[in-house]
Amino acid sequence: MGDLSILGKIFTETGYGGAIVLIALLTCLAFYGSLIAWIARGKEE
Amino acid sequence: MARVIAEQDMILLQPIMRTGLRFYLLVAALLAVITWGFSTYYRQLTEGLWVTGLNRPVVWGLYIINFVFFIGISYAGTLTSAVLRVTQAEWRRPITRVAEAITLFALLLGASQVIIDLGRPDRMIKLITHGRLQSPLLWDVGTLAMYMLGSLTYLYLPLIPDVAILRDHLGTQVPAWRRRLYQILSLGWQGNAEQRRRLEKGINIMAVFIIPVAVLAHAVVSWIFGMTLRPMWHSTILGPYFLLGAIFSGTATLVIAMTIMRQVLHLEAYITIKQYNYLGLLLLVMSLFWFYFTGAEYLTTFYGDLPDEMTVLLSKLVGEFSWPFWAMILCNFVVPVSILIWKRGRGVVGTFISGVAINIGMWLERFTIVVPTLTRPRLTFYGIGIYRPTLTEWGLFASSAAMFVLLLALFLKLFPAVSIWEVEEGREIVAAKQAVASIAASSEGPVR
Amino acid sequence: MPRWGMIIDLDKCTACQACTVACLAENNVPFAGPEETSMGRAILWHEVIGGIEGEYPDLWATFIPRPCMHCDNPPCIKVCPVGATYRREDGLVMQDYDQCIGCRMCIVACPYEVRYFNWRNPQWPEPMDQYLNPDQGPPQPTGGRGGPDVRPRGVVEKCTFCVHRLEKAERKAQQEYREMSEQELTLLPACNQTCPASARYFGDLDNPKSTVSRLARGARAFRLLEDLGTEPKVIYLKEGR
Numbered sequence: 001m002g003d004l005s006i007l008g009k010i011f012t013e014t015g016y017g018g019a020i021v022l023i024a025l026l027t028c029l030a031f032y033g034s035l036i037a038w039i040a041r042g043k044e045e
Numbered sequence: 046m047a048r049v050i051a052e053q054d055m056i057l058l059q060p061i062m063r064t065g066l067r068f069y070l071l072v073a074a075l076l077a078v079i080t081w082g083f084s085t086y087y088r089q090l091t092e093g094l095w096v097t098g099l100n101r102p103v104v105w106g107l108y109i110i111n112f113v114f115f116i117g118i119s120y121a122g123t124l125t126s127a128v129l130r131v132t133q134a135e136w137r138r139p140i141t142r143v144a145e146a147i148t149l150f151a152l153l154l155g156a157s158q159v160i161i162d163l164g165r166p167d168r169m170i171k172l173i174t175h176g177r178l179q180s181p182l183l184w185d186v187g188t189l190a191m192y193m194l195g196s197l198t199y200l201y202l203p204l205i206p207d208v209a210i211l212r213d214h215l216g217t218q219v220p221a222w223r224r225r226l227y228q229i230l231s232l233g234w235q236g237n238a239e240q241r242r243r244l245e246k247g248i249n250i251m252a253v254f255i256i257p258v259a260v261l262a263h264a265v266v267s268w269i270f271g272m273t274l275r276p277m278w279h280s281t282i283l284g285p286y287f288l289l290g291a292i293f294s295g296t297a298t299l300v301i302a303m304t305i306m307r308q309v310l311h312l313e314a315y316i317t318i319k320q321y322n323y324l325g326l327l328l329l330v331m332s333l334f335w336f337y338f339t340g341a342e343y344l345t346t347f348y349g350d351l352p353d354e355m356t357v358l359l360s361k362l363v364g365e366f367s368w369p370f371w372a373m374i375l376c377n378f379v380v381p382v383s384i385l386i387w388k389r390g391r392g393v394v395g396t397f398i399s400g401v402a403i404n405i406g407m408w409l410e411r412f413t414i415v416v417p418t419l420t421r422p423r424l425t426f427y428g429i430g431i432y433r434p435t436l437t438e439w440g441l442f443a444s445s446a447a448m449f450v451l452l453l454a455l456f457l458k459l460f461p462a463v464s465i466w467e468v469e470e471g472r473e474i475v476a477a478k479q480a481v482a483s484i485a486a487s488s489e490g491p492v493r
Numbered sequence: 494m495p496r497w498g499m500i501i502d503l504d505k506c507t508a509c510q511a512c513t514v515a516c517l518a519e520n521n522v523p524f525a526g527p528e529e530t531s532m533g534r535a536i537l538w539h540e541v542i543g544g545i546e547g548e549y550p551d552l553w554a555t556f557i558p559r560p561c562m563h564c565d566n567p568p569c570i571k572v573c574p575v576g577a578t579y580r581r582e583d584g585l586v587m588q589d590y591d592q593c594i595g596c597r598m599c600i601v602a603c604p605y606e607v608r609y610f611n612w613r614n615p616q617w618p619e620p621m622d623q624y625l626n627p628d629q630g631p632p633q634p635t636g637g638r639g640g641p642d643v644r645p646r647g648v649v650e651k652c653t654f655c656v657h658r659l660e661k662a663e664r665k666a667q668q669e670y671r672e673m674s675e676q677e678l679t680l681l682p683a684c685n686q687t688c689p690a691s692a693r694y695f696g697d698l699d700n701p702k703s704t705v706s707r708l709a710r711g712a713r714a715f716r717l718l719e720d721l722g723t724e725p726k727v728i729y730l731k732e733g734r
Contacts, residue, residue: 011179014576018176021187028191032198035247039205040232042240093646094595095612100533102606104597164595164610164647171575171594180574182598273602274568274721423604423718426542426557430533 050210050465053314057461060310061211062218064458075451082444085437086161094164096437103419103432108162110411111442113287115155115449116189116266117407120288120295121302122148122196123259125324127252136323138471139315142464143306143457144299145200150452151298152193154445159185161441181268188262195258199251201230205244206466209234223459263288275418276353282342289338293331293377294407300324300400302453304393306462315463318392325391328399332381339374357421366417369409376406495697496565496584497654498726499682500708501558505692508556512684512693513539516560519655519683520641521625523615536609538652539684558693560684561586561607561652562717562725569599569608577649579634584698584726585654591637593648600649604718605725607651614646630657654695655682675704698726 010016050058060068089096099106125144129137160166176183212227234240267287270278300321307316343362346354361370381399384390390399420430516522516539525535543556563586570578570586577592578599588608600608617625630640630653640657644650658681666673678696680686685693696705705728708714713730 012177014175014177016176017178017180017183017574018173020178021176021183021190022173024187025190025194028194032194032251035250036198036201036232039202039240039243039247042243043233043235043237093611093613095529095534098532099612101600101609102533104600104610159596162596164597164649165593168575168592168594171592175575175592177574177576180572180598182572182574182596186574269598272572273598274604275601419601422606423721424542424606426544426555427606 050214051469054465054468056311056314057463057465058211058214060457061459061461062215068454068458071454072451075447075454078447079444079451082441082447085440085444089161089437090166096435098433098435098438100430100432102422102427102430103416105162105415105419106432107434107438107442108158110408110415111445112155112158112162113266113411113415114294114408115151115158115445116263117287117291117294117411118298118404119148119151119155119192119196120259120263120291121151121299122146122199122295123255124292124295125299127199127255127259130248130252131256134323135471135474136319138467139312139463140299140303140320140324141203141467142460143302143453143462145196145203146453146456147295147298147302148196149193149200150449150456151295152189152196153452154449156189156193158445181265181272184265185269188258188265192255192258192262195251195255199248199255202244202248202251203464203467204230204460205232205234206236207461207464209236210465211461226459259291260288263291270414270418274423276351276421276423277346277357277418278414280342282338286338286342289331289334290407290410293328293335294404296324296327296331297400297403297407300328300396301404304397304400306457307393310457310462312463315468321393321396322388322391325385325396325399328381328396328403329385329391332378332385332403336378336382353421353423356425357418360417360421361413364417366413370413373406373409373413376402377410378406380406494582494699496699496726497563497659498584498696498698498705498709498728499560499563499654499685500694500705500714500728500730502692502694502708502713502730503555503557504713504730504732505690506556506558507690507692508541508543508558509689510541511687511689512558513537513541515683515687516652518624519626519658520653521615521643523611523643524617524621529612534612536611536650538607538609538650557717557729558684559605559607559717560654560682560727562605562723562727563652563654565724565726566722568602568604568721568723572598572602574598576634585656586651587633587639587653587656588648588650589633589635589637589639590642590644590648590650591633591635595647595649597649604721604723608649609651610649611644611646615643628657628661631660655684658682679704 010020085096097106122145125137126141130141160169163169172183172186176186208227209231212224212231215224215227264284264287267283271280271283273279303316303320306312343358346358360366380402384395384399389395416432420432422430517537520538522536522538529535539558539560541556541558543554545552546555547553563584565584567580567586570580574596575592575594577589577594578586579589580586595610597610600610625643626641628641630638630642633639640653640655662673662677662681675696679694681695685695694705694708696703698706698709700706708730709728711730713732714728715731716725716728
């Protein structure tokens with residue numbers, strides 16, 4: 001398995017996929033959260 | 046100020062303020078079904094999946110069918126709400142709320158089907174700690190979770206002004222915990238210009254964002270089948286086919302839900318013949334598209350005449366799966382098209398009947414995709430597989446459906462069924478248009 | 494590094510099923526009982542599949558002993574979401590029972606249907622439960638053991654080419670500073686050892702001098718569902734039909 005490129009590794013090895021899913025989810029959460037927070041701050045303007 | 050609620054809209058607050066006996070009876074009935082489902086699931090947890098009808102080679106059955114079915118229904122919100130919002134279709138206003146709620150709850154139920162199907166649900170966390178990106182199952186985990194969070198946000202944002210209305214209008218008519226809930230959820234909404242601007246922008250961003258996520262999610266669901274080498278699964282059409290099926294069944298579910306809501310909550314003034322006509326047209330177009338996709342797939346398979354594919358195809362056309370197959374054609378194509386092609390058919394009754402037929406048909410479609418292929422292994426020496434779902438599987442289907450209805454009922458008990466501020470905004474737009482038209486007419490007058 | 498493969502000579506095979514029985518006993522495969530078996534829940538790491546082919550009067554019987562193909566390009570590994578199935582450096586496709594979440598996607602992906610799901614807790618009738626194979630398989634990535642160790646409910650299992658016997662023999666040969674002999678290798682998996690017709694061979698496909706690689710290059714050699722590109726390492730020999 002030594003000749004696998006880093007991309008191949010990300011696709012096939014355990015853990016990478018889970019981490020990518022987790023990062024995607026956290027990014028989404030942060031995005032949705034900041035959107036809601038931004039709307040909530042609208043009352044002070 | 047958005048907090049001012051028109052007198053005519055007070056009917057929307059009625060179910061939130063008063064709870065009749067009917068509601069408690071409904072909840073009790075649903076809870077009974079759900080309890081039954083949980084008891085069968087407990088048996089499956091403690092004894093293993095042998096309590097189902099699953100076997101080799103049919104290792105996937107009702108749970109996976111229902112997974113696809115519920116995920117398909119979830120398209121209701123994304124289409125009716127996001128697509129119609131982006132394209133500024135005015136008639137969407139009274140039905141977006143319920144569509145968005147359907148999306149969220151259907152996704153929750155859909156995702157839970159996969160967990161029910163797992164042999165080792167206790168090891169589920171390994172999908173994150175040891176997840177492999179190469180597996181289509183992980184694509185499902187990622188996109189569905191993204192889709193779920195997105196649809197929760199997309200349901201919540203347009204809810205904010207309405208929650209503020211509830212906060213300001215209900216007072217002591219509701220228990221303290223609900224007042225507190227509305228207080229928190231309203232985010233201090235006062236309806237000032239800046240708040241409105243930000244909310245509109247936020248909703249627009251989410252509407253644009255959630256459409257590709259939904260497309261991806263529905264395609265990915267199909268790819269747990271399409272990425273394998275099984276006959277009639279390993280096909281490029283599967284992704285678009287599932288997406289189309291999702292739009293189809295999602296819209297049909299929306300029609301069913303809004304019709305029941307309209308009758309029970311007396312929303313005839315909001316959900317009018319106009320909504321039925323447009324949704325009926327949508328269903329008609331989708332039905333024709335669905336027939337075209339099905340025909341394209343089956344004709345290609347039939348003409349190619351590859352033995353592995355043909356044995357699956359024939360099992361559907363004339364074999365032991367001909368009953369669900371032709372019932373599917375009837376429910377998804379014959380019934381809706383023959384009703385909805387007429388303008389009179391696109392009324393409340395006609396569209397509702399089509400919606401029910403399409404939901405049955407789309408469930409059968411998932412059945413005829415999942416099971417026949419699994420019964421016909423490529424190595425014909427294995428013979429033909431047989432699958433008879435057991436009471437456990439039906440019980441979990443029934444309780445999942447009951448859970449879906451219960452979530453929807455509780456949601457409508459807490460929040461207005463129709464987006465009050467959006468309907469009001471719609472009225473303002475109509476009024477403004479009329480004003481502009483009358484000004485234009487009067488200023489043109491002397492010239493002529 | 495060897496690339497283990499198996500040759501099954503269908504011209505010698507008498508379809509006596511001794512291989513199937515030997516496999517069940519060697520690998521502690523649980524009993525399904527008649528009812529579950531009739532529902533398609535029996536676990537058979539090794540199975541003799543086949544039947545009557547052709548049309549009367551031109552009929553012939555085909556029997557194919559079927560272990561796991563241990564493909565070089567295994568579709569099952571691709572679809573596993575947690576890496577519970579993996580390919581060892583010596584080419585064996587293994588299943589990690591402590592890692593498997595029971596989604597059964599590998600079963601669906603395998604065109605040879607060699608993978609089995611534990612629908613319930615493994616059980617053996619008396620006195621079979623007293624005669625389980627105590628041998629330990631090699632350690633798996635998550636720390637558990639492969640091979641004949643009893644598998645829990647809810648996970649997938651399949652043929653390992655008797656990896657526990659293979660590793661034992663490898664260790665023994667190493668200690669004695671020698672290579673494993675052809676004879677030793679051929680009798681390594683339990684199914685091969687028990688074959689009364691001597692129809693089965695086992696060995697290193699990458700060694701050009703080995704019996705298996707010689708037979709694999711022969712005119713009678715073919716593999717199941719070759720056109721799917723899975724590169725199976727179980728090679729069958731048959732003269733015509």
